[in-house]
Amino acid sequence: MFTLTVRGLRSHLLRLGATALAVVLGVSFMVGTTVLGDTVKAGFDEAFADVNLGVDAVVRSDREIPTPFGAERVRIDATVVQQLSGEPNVAAVAGQVRRPIRLIDTAGEPIGNPNAGPPTFGLNWSEVPDLNNWDLVAGAAPTPGTLVLDRRTATDANISVGDSIGVDIASGTRQFTVSGIATFGEIDNFAGAPAALLSTAEAQELLAEPGTFDWITVAGANGIDQAELVAGLSGSLPDGTEAITGEAFSDESAGPFRDFINQFTTFITAFGVIALFVGGFIIFNTFAVLVAQRMRELALLRAVGASRGQVLGSVLGEAALVGVVASAIGAVAGVALAAGLRQLLDALGLELPPRPLALESAAFILPVTLGIVITVLSALLPALRASRVAPVEAMGAAAIDTSARSTPRLVVGAIAAVGAGVMVAIGWSAEPTRALQLIGAGLVATFVAVTALGPLYLRPLAGFIGAPLRAITGITGQLATENARRNPARTSSTTAALTIGIGLVTVIAIAAASASASVASATQRSFTSDLIVTPDSFLGLSPQVAEDIDALDEVDVATGLRFTFAGVDQPSIGPQGDPAVPDGGDPTLGLGDLRGATVLGIQPDRIDGLVDFEVTSGSLDDLTGATVAVSADEASKLGVGVGDQVTLSFQATGEQSFTVVGGLRREPVASRWRLHHLARDVRCQRAARQQGRPAGADRVRPRGGPHRGSPGSGTSGCRLPHRRGCRPRRPHRQPCRPGRPERGVAVRLACAVAVHRPHRRGEHAVAGGVRANQGDRSAAGGGHQGPPDRGDDRAGSHGDRHRGHRAGPGHRARVRRGVVRGADTGRTHLQRAVHPGRQPGGHRDHGHGGRSDGRAVPGVAGQSSGGPRRHRHRMTAVAHQAPAGSQTPTGSSAPARATTSHHHQEQ
Amino acid sequence: MTTTDPAPDAGAATQNTPTLAARAENALKVYGSGDTEVRALDGVTCGFETGRFTAIMGPSGSGKSTLMHCVAGLDTLTGGAVFIGDTDITTLRERDLTQLRRDRIGFVFQAFNLVPTLTAAENITLPMDLAGRKPDKEWMDNVVSTVGLGNRLNHRPSELSGGQQQRVAVARALAARPDIIFADEPTGNLDSRAGAEILDFMRQAVTDLGQTIVMVTHDPMAAAYANRALFLADGRIVDEMDDPTAERVLDRLKQFGE
Numbered sequence A: 001m002f003t004l005t006v007r008g009l010r011s012h013l014l015r016l017g018a019t020a021l022a023v024v025l026g027v028s029f030m031v032g033t034t035v036l037g038d039t040v041k042a043g044f045d046e047a048f049a050d051v052n053l054g055v056d057a058v059v060r061s062d063r064e065i066p067t068p069f070g071a072e073r074v075r076i077d078a079t080v081v082q083q084l085s086g087e088p089n090v091a092a093v094a095g096q097v098r099r100p101i102r103l104i105d106t107a108g109e110p111i112g113n114p115n116a117g118p119p120t121f122g123l124n125w126s127e128v129p130d131l132n133n134w135d136l137v138a139g140a141a142p143t144p145g146t147l148v149l150d151r152r153t154a155t156d157a158n159i160s161v162g163d164s165i166g167v168d169i170a171s172g173t174r175q176f177t178v179s180g181i182a183t184f185g186e187i188d189n190f191a192g193a194p195a196a197l198l199s200t201a202e203a204q205e206l207l208a209e210p211g212t213f214d215w216i217t218v219a220g221a222n223g224i225d226q227a228e229l230v231a232g233l234s235g236s237l238p239d240g241t242e243a244i245t246g247e248a249f250s251d252e253s254a255g256p257f258r259d260f261i262n263q264f265t266t267f268i269t270a271f272g273v274i275a276l277f278v279g280g281f282i283i284f285n286t287f288a289v290l291v292a293q294r295m296r297e298l299a300l301l302r303a304v305g306a307s308r309g310q311v312l313g314s315v316l317g318e319a320a321l322v323g324v325v326a327s328a329i330g331a332v333a334g335v336a337l338a339a340g341l342r343q344l345l346d347a348l349g350l351e352l353p354p355r356p357l358a359l360e361s362a363a364f365i366l367p368v369t370l371g372i373v374i375t376v377l378s379a380l381l382p383a384l385r386a387s388r389v390a391p392v393e394a395m396g397a398a399a400i401d402t403s404a405r406s407t408p409r410l411v412v413g414a415i416a417a418v419g420a421g422v423m424v425a426i427g428w429s430a431e432p433t434r435a436l437q438l439i440g441a442g443l444v445a446t447f448v449a450v451t452a453l454g455p456l457y458l459r460p461l462a463g464f465i466g467a468p469l470r471a472i473t474g475i476t477g478q479l480a481t482e483n484a485r486r487n488p489a490r491t492s493s494t495t496a497a498l499t500i501g502i503g504l505v506t507v508i509a510i511a512a513a514s515a516s517a518s519v520a521s522a523t524q525r526s527f528t529s530d531l532i533v534t535p536d537s538f539l540g541l542s543p544q545v546a547e548d549i550d551a552l553d554e555v556d557v558a559t560g561l562r563f564t565f566a567g568v569d570q571p572s573i574g575p576q577g578d579p580a581v582p583d584g585g586d587p588t589l590g591l592g593d594l595r596g597a598t599v600l601g602i603q604p605d606r607i608d609g610l611v612d613f614e615v616t617s618g619s620l621d622d623l624t625g626a627t628v629a630v631s632a633d634e635a636s637k638l639g640v641g642v643g644d645q646v647t648l649s650f651q652a653t654g655e656q657s658f659t660v661v662g663g664l665r666r667e668p669v670a671s672r673w674r675l676h677h678l679a680r681d682v683r684c685q686r687a688a689r690q691q692g693r694p695a696g697a698d699r700v701r702p703r704g705g706p707h708r709g710s711p712g713s714g715t716s717g718c719r720l721p722h723r724r725g726c727r728p729r730r731p732h733r734q735p736c737r738p739g740r741p742e743r744g745v746a747v748r749l750a751c752a753v754a755v756h757r758p759h760r761r762g763e764h765a766v767a768g769g770v771r772a773n774q775g776d777r778s779a780a781g782g783g784h785q786g787p788p789d790r791g792d793d794r795a796g797s798h799g800d801r802h803r804g805h806r807a808g809p810g811h812r813a814r815v816r817r818g819v820v821r822g823a824d825t826g827r828t829h830l831q832r833a834v835h836p837g838r839q840p841g842g843h844r845d846h847g848h849g850g851r852s853d854g855r856a857v858p859g860v861a862g863q864s865s866g867g868p869r870r871h872r873h874r875m876t877a878v879a880h881q882a883p884a885g886s887q888t889p890t891g892s893s894a895p896a897r898a899t900t901s902h903h904h905q906e907q
Numbered sequence B: 001m002t003t004t005d006p007a008p009d010a011g012a013a014t015q016n017t018p019t020l021a022a023r024a025e026n027a028l029k030v031y032g033s034g035d036t037e038v039r040a041l042d043g044v045t046c047g048f049e050t051g052r053f054t055a056i057m058g059p060s061g062s063g064k065s066t067l068m069h070c071v072a073g074l075d076t077l078t079g080g081a082v083f084i085g086d087t088d089i090t091t092l093r094e095r096d097l098t099q100l101r102r103d104r105i106g107f108v109f110q111a112f113n114l115v116p117t118l119t120a121a122e123n124i125t126l127p128m129d130l131a132g133r134k135p136d137k138e139w140m141d142n143v144v145s146t147v148g149l150g151n152r153l154n155h156r157p158s159e160l161s162g163g164q165q166q167r168v169a170v171a172r173a174l175a176a177r178p179d180i181i182f183a184d185e186p187t188g189n190l191d192s193r194a195g196a197e198i199l200d201f202m203r204q205a206v207t208d209l210g211q212t213i214v215m216v217t218h219d220p221m222a223a224a225y226a227n228r229a230l231f232l233a234d235g236r237i238v239d240e241m242d243d244p245t246a247e248r249v250l251d252r253l254k255q256f257g258e
Ligand SMILES: Nc1ncnc2c1ncn2[C@@H]1O[C@H](COP(=O)(O)OP(=O)(O)O)[C@@H](O)[C@H]1O
Pocket: B031, B032, B038, B039, B040, B058, B059, B060, B061, B062, B063, B064, B065, B066, B067
């Protein structure tokens, strides 16, 4: 009997081979992604354990601020270091600072690409050897005015000890002398993320706040258990701080990577599952045909004494063999795929810790089982049919297709159709995750229904579609049509694969189109300005840019917009302490956890006609440093209205209380960059690890407050015109170089500039917006730490504090050509203004700040020009909750550029 | 018509008092209903003696094949009963009927007798393989040498001539030593020489090996190889003839036409 199965299989090997391909693909995708996921996760776990070598405990703020990029934490006071040193069982304590920066080489070129690939981090050089995992290989530890560079960056950029190097921080560019080159243990740097290590005092001052750290690492006395150490510390910690073990911290740090890798692998696994699903239809079809062809042979077997079970078994056995072989090939191919995907991720800038592939049996069991089971199940119906063949048929006519009229088929089809309808109907209004599951299941049911019911409609349909064919080609068309109609069940299952393929593509296309349409319409509704200028770097634009643009003759009014993130108490401190949270917050958050909110800072007196916030209550005129306007959504979550208090927590300044003075109808922003953000998270974390500074636990986004990556803002490295060109050409495992763009979102902190030109738009609805606080106490002249920056992030104040700095971040802003449409003279000027000296080809201007047209804006284009600047219009934060992931109202993922509002959605 | 004791004792099976390997009692097979009703078998009662070669003759459409299928357990009767030995197969369940076909009955069809993916040898042992039995080596050798396929045994059916294929089919039927072999126009697709070979071969199996064979044919020449001929017309047995010759059979058939 087995011989029979094997012989049968061999006799239609070609046909089955084609069938098996779908199974091979499906299984290999699943195996490949699981193996890759296991490998990468293990790699990150190991790497973070290395990074935190010697760290027995971490002390940090207990206030975690969720942001679309992950969580960050309020900074912790440096005095805690001294306090901890006195604790029993503590051997060493070190404060840690970490924040994204941009390095400028001796030629004035940015090193690495802060918006592509791993971010560049500014860190402090810990003076505590036990808690500093960097090893100097040349030169000396940093002192104020000097820094230590990681060896890879130094090698790549050809920098040696004694060279001068620029560091872009939020407030501008500062020159440092390279005092030393360091490695991270054996490794040159952490996963390709350039690192600059400043002396601790200077790092605090420039990268954090003087007198604060992002987190504090503690080494325990000999032999002390980590948990014991943490338990000992916890009793004496100051309010608002918490201690966790080094292991927990490592684990937490690896979390975002795991999440990202999980998302990535889930995404690809989905393709595997779809391939298997489609494969199921193909297998069904193949076996149906095979069985029909072999009816006489099967009847003969029955006549000479094969039982029904034996016939069934021989067909199923054949399917099982196909499934086993295909799954085995798929498993092997999957391992190869994992290796390939790793290369791909590397090429995309997600450099992964080098490590042999993790081949865990669990990675194979499910996909291989699924591959076999699906193959066998798909062959079940044809096999059953085979087993029902009457022995007399051996003598006679070929089998006639009866399945078209078969009741089971109609019943299955009807149930599937109804099921699909019900699931989609329920899913339509369900919450997102369930909706996705339900609608996904509905989709599958639809395919089943369409295929099962095929015989009902295929005959007339084929007749209808075939009519023109008959008319044109005569007998040929007639035969083709008749053939399709003759055996509608066969036709139906043959077309199933195609139906599914086209169906899925259509679903995805529609989903993508609706998503971008809704983003576009949201953006378009809110942004009524003619142009929007966004920075080419996540460091944002200098506030000066808005002023300079505003000063142009052809510009009527331009205003800056600033963003940051804040944590909102959850459940909220409702009006008069009402604990009820009407629309409920996020149920996954515990009491006392913070919910993330986006805070937007505006100049209310300049916002008219530029951004329409649709004020529904109160007035934006009342916005001051201590007041806020909130979106309807946020207000309902918090249960607040005009006159109530809300408390927001900021990384730089901790908890701040605001009075609500206005309500806004909607978010001016919608997000579509969640994935990019995730990618960015990975880079940052990886960089952190490499530097041995697991900065704030993984959830703490130690990259410092103000800038948060804008993946995608092509950045200094890569101007838009080159984006495609500068895709991953670079060799494997090299740090990001300029020219490798990262996709994603713009600005963390500083501004998008909304511009209105006169004679374009006669009237503007008086838009509210949140009102900036004119007086701007924390603004320009500042430098004071005094009254908290109220949610405003720190870029501005840095500028103030470090007056000597040159151009602020975002100097490389430029107007993207081609986006601004129409022949308007304003474009040219604006372009020049923002990016002086830029050549039409869109190449980067090296003459920073050069004035090619006499209109150059000081500081806008270069880090080497531009003098001290006053931030005249420092904006006060206004809270509004934007959907997670939203970053910028410009909705831009391109390098800094200006776009017209109307064409905005097209980018 | 054979009028033997309907319940022969198995132990009493001797050359002198022939026992019946199979018999039909008042077999009725109706296809369709109402206007389209066809009585393919209209009350057939007959028996097939052990160790003899019986031919079923009759014009086309007379019900020969139907009778064979029903007696062989390939098809079910509308009424009446069929016995293989002592077993009333009309009462058997599907599973037991399959087993009975496998173990006690051999088949030779007009065409498409062999599983195309198996070699000649594998086709010969197929019923035993299905039963999970080891073929009797000596018997197999005997059968195979009688078939005279020699080195063609390891060829696929597609590599054999029609006559060779039919010989393999007969060998398969013989190999499992069934109680009875049914052959439905086994020479229908063969030229006269190949046909004669097969008929010789079957005759030999009866005389030398004591095999019981029932053969459906409309060819008087083929019927001449049999020990006995039954004549069927319109679903009824109309005559029988011992030791038929081609001339006598032809004469008898001509009478039907009149
Ligand atoms: N499956 C069937 N359905 C309807 N009528 C049938 C079927 N098989 C045979 N018949 C009819 O039964 C009669 C006997 O057929 P058959 O036994 O094949 O004749 P023979 O083998 O003698 O030529 C014929 O009239 C034939 O048309």
